[in-house]
């Protein structure tokens with residue numbers, strides 16, 4: 001039996017607020033990593049709270065007891081208070097069934113699943129112990145006790161060049177989901193596209209060495225078969241899924257949509273990675289609806305950003321789905337921008353962000369706390 005202090009088995013649901021700092025232990029990301037859909041619960045040890053999601057609680061632990069050696073893992077269970085909600089249980093099922101198809105360096109790896117002693121399902125993935133993108137860039141969910149030095153380090157450590165490099169990796173993951181993940185040979189879902197539908201900084205996290213940013217949380221993901229299309233590469237889908245700040249207008253408006261909804265969300269996240277500011281920071285739901293979804297407002301583009309980059313953002317978050325490039329093209333363009341001399345605008349960047357850290361220190365000392 002696992003040596004949990006509070007555990008997924010008891011479903012105490014106390015993971016959230018206590019556990020923003022993730023174990024920094026190096027993880028064996030390169031070794032063999034098979035999928036086991038009936039992991040005995042006892043094989044997971046050292047279980048500790050990790051974070052709370054909307055419908056799920058996440059734990060971190062060590063998966064051992066097989067020939068592959070121990071692995072640091074994340075364990076996702078339904079929240080105790082929500083364990084009877086059908087839609088949360090469906091999200092967890094869907095996540096498990098979709099993750100089984102996926103293998104990409106920028107997509108979280110599935111280790112398997114199993115049942116707690118109480119009969120609840122748990123899903124096990126590799127632990128992304130570098131923490132989420134939003135925690136890293138400090139735009140949301142700033143970990144308790146994040147001091148000025150850490151914020152300074154993040155802002156200088158994450159200059160435009162690094163942001164573009166990480167974003168190109170995520171773009172490659174999305175291109176894989178949209179174009180390759182489910183090839184024509186696979187029986188039930190031949191040639192399907194996988195849409196993530198919840199791309200946001202809280203669903204992206206770093207490996208322990210901070211070198212790789214990976215996409216996780218496939219609870220809202222959807223597989224679209226060619227036959228499902230209503231024509232013109234459009235699909236009827238449940239609208240209003242995901243987080244409104246990052247949501248494509250057609251999704252928010254419950255209109256037919258397609259994989260370019262992910263392209264829109266990716267662009268908003270990319271803007272956040274480069275500007276280190278929360279998009280539409282002061283907008284509530286009504287302003288997001290009126291100004292962004294209906295009014296076409298978009299985040300501000302800085303004049304010192306390379307033209308190739310600002311053009312790309314503008315196309316990606318176009319209100320017209322047909323204007324948005326494919327994720328394969330986005331990845332290609334980002335790599336082109338990275339190749340350009342001076343493409344990272346580093347000096348302006350550093351000056352601006354040293355200044356921002358100053359403002360951060362001031363606002364923190366006045367007790368202000370940025371919220372979502």
Ligand SMILES: Nc1ncnc2c1ncn2[C@@H]1O[C@H](COP(=O)(O)OP(=O)(O)OP(=O)(O)O)[C@@H](O)[C@H]1O
Pocket residue numbers: 022050051052053054055056057058074076108125126127128129131132202203205216217218219
């Ligand atoms: N593999 C992982 N490695 C590190 N942290 C993780 C991992 N999986 C989940 N987490 C943490 O747990 C949180 C909640 O997980 P997840 O996003 O999968 O749940 P959710 O209920 O679908 O969340 P939400 O609906 O709020 O996006 C994440 O934001 C992250 O902080």
Ligand SMILES: [Mg+2]
Pocket residue numbers: 053202203217
């Ligand atoms: Mg999530």
